[in-house]
Amino acid sequence: MAPPTSSSSTEHELLPAHEKREGVDVLWQIPDQPRAVLFIAHAGSGNPGTYWDHHPPNLNSYIGIQEHAQIVRYALSRSCAVIAVKSVKDYWQDWPPEASQDAINVKLILTAWLSEHGLQDLPLTALGAASGGNFVSVLALTVRFSAIVIMISHGVTRSFERSDGTYPPTLFIHMPKDAFTSKKVAEEKKTLRSKGVPAKGIACSEFPVYPQAFADHAPGIGFESAAKIYVEMISEGVLSSQGWVIEPLRPPKIGKLLQRLNISPVTSSDGLKAIRMREWEENISHLLRVAEARHAVTSRHCEEMFNWLEGKYSEDVGCCKD
Incomplete structure (x- = not known):
C-alpha cells in the first residue's frame, strides 16, 4: 500500500477546501492543471472527511482514514480534481433517482461547482463505496459520467436494468470473501454488458499485516x-x-x-x-x-483503477443530461 510513485503525489498536502452547499458538507481539492474530476460518495454512516488526513479548523470532528486518503493522493497525482459530498442521512438515498434528495443535491452541487472552477469541460468520473456505490450506480442514470467505480457494493439492479447506451463504463471493486456481493457483481456485469456497457471487476484478496x-x-x-x-x-x-x-x-x-x-x-x-x-x-x-478483505474501502488497486478510468475518459462535455 505504498503511495503513488509519481513525484507529484508528494507535492500535494491533503487539505481540502470546505463549505456548506444545499445544507451538506462539500470538500474538494484541485491540483494544478487538472485533466479530470472525481466525485466521491462515501460509505454508509461515513462522511467525506475520511478521504483527507488533514481538515480545516471547523472540521476537526472529521477523522481521516489513511486508506481512504490514499485514493485522493492517487487522484491528485493523476491530475484529477476531487470533490466529495456528505449524504443527507447516514445512508445515501438512491432509488428512485427522481425522489432522492441526495441525487437532487449532488446534481445541483456538481453543476455549480464545476462551472465555478472552470472544470465543466473535463471528464467527470465517480467513485462510490458501499451505500455510496449504490448511490453512484443510480446517479449515473441522470448525471453524465465518463466512467464510474462501484466499490464493495453491487450497485442497484434496477439502475442497470434501466441503463442504455449512455450509461457510463462501470468498474466493480469487490472482495470475494463477501460471497453475496461478489455473486451479484458477476450478475450485474452481465446485465451491463448485455446492454453494450463496458463492465469490469477487480477482486481484492486478503494479505498479511506486518x-x-x-x-x-x-x-x-x-x-x-x-x-x-x-x-x-x-x-x-x-x-x-x-x-x-x-x-x-x-x-x-x-x-x-x-x-x-x-x-x-x-x-x-x-x-x-x-x-x-x-x-x-x-x-x-x-x-x-x-x-x-471482506468489506472495507481500499486503495490497494488504485493504480489499476485510475489506469482504467483514464482509459474510459470520453469527449462528452458537462455533467447533467437533458
Whole structure:
C-alpha cells in the first residue's frame, strides 16, 4: 500500500477546501492543471472527511482514514480534481433517482461547482463505496459520467436494468470473501454488458499485516510501538503468527489494546490527544478490515483503477443530461 510513485503525489498536502452547499458538507481539492474530476460518495454512516488526513479548523470532528486518503493522493497525482459530498442521512438515498434528495443535491452541487472552477469541460468520473456505490450506480442514470467505480457494493439492479447506451463504463471493486456481493457483481456485469456497457471487476484478496503497516496507517505511532501492537495482536488471536487477520477489531477494542500497552499520542493538549487517539483507533481498525478483505474501502488497486478510468475518459462535455 505504498503511495503513488509519481513525484507529484508528494507535492500535494491533503487539505481540502470546505463549505456548506444545499445544507451538506462539500470538500474538494484541485491540483494544478487538472485533466479530470472525481466525485466521491462515501460509505454508509461515513462522511467525506475520511478521504483527507488533514481538515480545516471547523472540521476537526472529521477523522481521516489513511486508506481512504490514499485514493485522493492517487487522484491528485493523476491530475484529477476531487470533490466529495456528505449524504443527507447516514445512508445515501438512491432509488428512485427522481425522489432522492441526495441525487437532487449532488446534481445541483456538481453543476455549480464545476462551472465555478472552470472544470465543466473535463471528464467527470465517480467513485462510490458501499451505500455510496449504490448511490453512484443510480446517479449515473441522470448525471453524465465518463466512467464510474462501484466499490464493495453491487450497485442497484434496477439502475442497470434501466441503463442504455449512455450509461457510463462501470468498474466493480469487490472482495470475494463477501460471497453475496461478489455473486451479484458477476450478475450485474452481465446485465451491463448485455446492454453494450463496458463492465469490469477487480477482486481484492486478503494479505498479511506486518508491524510497519501499523506505523504507516497511524502516523506518529512509531515502529517500536507498532511492533508491540503486532505482538499483542498475535497473542490475543487477532492475527495469526504469520500476520493474517483472524478477527478484526473495532476502534473501541483497539483503544483498549493501546491502553494495555501504554501507547498514546504525545500532544500539547488533552483535546488533541483524544483526537489523535481516535485517529489511531480508526486507522488501525480499518487496516485490519482491509487486510481481512471482506468489506472495507481500499486503495490497494488504485493504480489499476485510475489506469482504467483514464482509459474510459470520453469527449462528452458537462455533467447533467437533458
